[in-house]
Amino acid sequence: MRSLQILLVAGLTLVLCACASRPVTASRAPLLLISVDGLRPGDITPNSMPNLSQLATTGVRAEGMRPSYPSLTFPNHYTLVTGLRPDHHGVTHNSMWDVELGEFSVSNRNAVGDGRWWGGEPVWIGADKAGLRTAVLYWPGSEAEIGGVRPHRWQPYDESTSDAWRANTVAKWLTEATSTRPDFVAMYFNRVDSASHDHGPNSAQADTARREIDSAIGQLVGQLQARNMFERTNIVIVSDHGFADVSPGHAIAVEDMISIQAARADSTGQVVTFAPNAGFEAEARRRLLGRHHHYQCWNKTELPADWHYGTHPRVPPIVCQMDMGWDALPRDQVARRMTAGPRGSHGFDPGLPQMRASFIAHGPAFKSGMQLPVFDNVDVYPLLMKLLRLKPAPNDGSARTFDAVLSGH
Template sequence: MRLAAFATLAATALLAACSHVPSQAPQDDPIVLMIGLDGLRYDAIDRWDAPNLQALAERGTRPERMIPVMPSKTFVNFYSIATGLYPEHHGMISNSPWDAAAERHFNNAEGSPQDPFWWQGEPVWITAERQGLRSHIMFWLGSESPVDGDMASVWHPYEHNKPYDERVDEVLAWFDAPAGEQPRFAAVYFDHVDTVTHRAGPFTPEEGQAVAEVDRLVGEIVDGLEERGLLDRTNIIIVSDHGMSAVSTERVIRIDELADLDGILFEEGMGSYGMGLEPFLMGYGSEEDVNRVYQALQGADPRIMAYRRQDYPDHWHFDHPDRGPDLFILAQPDWLITTSSTDLSNPYHASLHGMHGYDNRAESMGATFIGAGPVFPQGTRPTAFENVNVYGIIACALDLEPAQTDGDPAEIARITGGNCPAE
């Protein structure tokens, strides 16, 4: 039964990690450590050598893939993982949403990552804090913003260039603190695979090197937990936000050559650099203008589909009341949308060989989930599941009373082999 619905590229350097009053915890209480590996396709560790990730899968569970929410973008999905909510309920419907009611555009440089206006729902670190468990978070989407004044015990403004080994060192240092100051829930984010495969594309040697690097980092974290005597009571959860599809400037659709776009505001064109190469466009305008463009695009090119707000497929779940677009134009995987003014010879565009954001049920958008620890059965490979169930798995592992989410208790029970029974 479905429960009731309800990287950043720049950040301020003015805030340091923030701390709350520590709570005491028994030495054998369970721990959850969630590691976010941006852009790690569901099949990447089958195609490349990843001994540490494979070892976690062998002693735990690895579903065949994790289904991202729509659209299959980073901010959208890492926040759905954190809250257990679809974008229509948590409000982060793209990497830089437009709120039509407030006429506001999410902007990293203007402090949007710290602004509670953009981040709705209750992230799992807030659930933990409100029930007396410390949470330490490094660079997870949404962790910079308070929820009714509450934040994780430790959190950081995003630093894209913070060396990965320093991230590992700090995570392990959290567990060197006195017992009452250690986290019961911890999370850390690594962008590496996504950053590399946007440029090189999936199925390339560069992807393999990136997978090897994050596998090394995961191995160091696992070894560090074992050295500290914490591995047996730690549930390690590996998640990615989406997969990756191979793209090229030879597979581009110039949308303004198919329809007159006057009167439509496209969120993707609102940034400093204008329209780039996109897997989709979110448009806002009057009913008349939306219908005109929608009709012009019907059958105009088989590689794109246009949807009006009332026509979205049921499985998308991103029709937020204030931020859902009036018109959504979606390319097929491997294709990109732009306008005739875009210079495809620009080195930034020309070097783009990987993209995500396509239909969340597309196989190439499949994400990774690996869970190893007390709450997970050993060596299982369940069928695919939706990422809105991760919150519930974490809540169960920590014996938390969950907030209302879009997760399915039956799915949570299935992925955990019945260790989190549906009630």
């Protein structure tokens, strides 16, 4: 009899240990994070984006969301999932230079997949540590092994995949059996950003891209509804930045700002950074610092305080910010711009209304018909961790921003 008791106790102990090591996910609402790159808050209307508009009406919508500096794609996507300013997580620009790692650009697949560029702890790592399942489709940073961890499901970025394919892929993940269904899913749509760059954010092409992405999201929602998963899933829809019109010819040559003999330009576009060459430090400061026609330059230690930027070693010594509606490009690209039509750009001061990003939330954790004032995008990460019932890693944001719109579920 005593032997039987010992076996029963041992068996019960094993069961309890197994339960303790595996989170109970049945009562945890799945979390879906969607990014529509470059989507402005004012573009979400019942006419052009009826599905997103419906989610906003029956959920939570923000007047706008301030991107972090610089208001560029990779820095802000990684801020959204870490809660850290770019100056703290290390993805300080779409184009960077690191003494040990060399050059980073969004088109450099080796660099994008190198976890040494990506600091902080994105949501999928925190979820993995807690034993949750994660699936990420194309989110910047998800291709890299960060701290030895990748999302459980991820794919190399492929711009050619359609919006409908992306939506269907995520819908399949979220409608799997509980035993395999991811607890956290993130996905990325790029075509609004691409069309807004090439033709302007108010162009017919940008409007078409918005409608197509809205339709894809509607298909995703429809598939969730068909499997009784929609009302059980928390959905957070964001963008990384807004957009401004750039008129034909509104570009200056980087070479006219300072010679390549005097300084190396580590990034161009709207946030233009320079590393003075040896022996040319004084000339570079004299030539660049201060106010110029269409731009202004600072020492990295003297940038505006509300940008929270300039302490990371990947930020070059001199940072120049273009005025809204102007770009700084290599001379050969400027020549092509002179005959091109209207375009769009971002990367301007994130405090400008035109740079505001979008935020919509819907699901069991959120009240219906609520609106938030403009807030900083660093607050999204602690919200995501709260929705997953996980302790956030150290970050620059606060989930208190959302107290008034959470239902208490």
